[in-house]
Amino acid sequence: MQEIKNIIFDFGGVLVNLDKHRCIEAFDKIGAHEIVRYVDECRQEDLFHDLEVGNTGVEEFCNEVRCICTGCNADDADICEAWNALLTDIPRQRLEKLASLRGRYRMVLLSNTNPIHWQKALDGMFRNDGMDVDDYFEKTYLSYRMHMLKPDPQIFGKVLMDSGMAAYETLFIDDSPVNCAAASQLGMMSLNLTGDEWLDRV
Template identity: 35%
Template sequence: MIKTIIFDFGDVFINLDKPATLKKFSELGKLPSTEKITALNELYEVGKISTKDFIGKIQHFFPNATAQQIIDAWNAILIDFPEFRLEFLQHLSSSRKYKLILLSNTNELHINWIKENVSFYEEFKSCFDAFYLSHEIQLRKPEVEVFNFILRKHQLSAHETLFIDDTKENTNAAASLGIHTWNNNPQREDITELFTLKSSLF
């Protein structure tokens, strides 16, 4: 029986346009290798470099771009957060049937954009028993340690825990520890269908 549900954020609650950032960067100049941007992103997502340093390093690739153009391009991945998903989460939270945890690979620029552009962000956050952002805890998916951290901290049993994420690499890591998973496809599935599509778990 599931007692705890761990949710991803992007493409579970907030809609993403994952190619948008590279597209916007390409408008600022010649793109570096995606490996270089990915490496910087991974450092930034676990808080190993500051926002100021991150912007500065990106500006090395696009020397004619302003800091604001870099920020806008970086945040282009973020689209919108449909309110019906908040309503689903609020109903789930008020039922008190499950411990609810958010676990997101989220950097400071992205969460600041969300705070500024999602009017109900604080209501959303208050639905969770715990709210973990990678840049704050300095751990990111798909590292197995981030799941061990949550299991230990909240004294959870893996076989009583469900993890939902749109990235297969992340759900594979959780599954390796015995956690139940739903690798949701945001093009075909919605978090509000959880208890219909995954009824066998509940």
């Protein structure tokens, strides 16, 4: 880590815990049974892909869920709540670790995410001892705002260029081996870790 000056963190699975089964139960509860297979198989095509890459908005996403799911009359708030059931919490020890690293490294967040999940994160997941997301990261790079997804090399290139970070001085932490491989090909050091695994590695 001596040569590392920058750290790029993933969000889902690295910082925030995910519970696929809780999300499935939530969609089942509102009658969106056809959506369950998307969540169960971690599929990212169609409506979920379009939401995550910023090609569709929250209202359009909710309308599409109702169209796909025969007999589902859930309102937008219920659909968003069901999708948000995937995210559980960011444990305090991870936030404390981020705070301790911020003084030693330049840190940014890069996530394949969507406006529904990100709003939930902003509403309270990063709040700890009066801190918020901007206290941990100098910038957040989100797929739905950038209109591109990991592991596309362009998204990594964009982050490095925009932040002025050199690849060889940058560590990338992600729960996807495919994403880590893409980052490594650009010259970054990468760690394929989940949950608390990274706490003792940086």
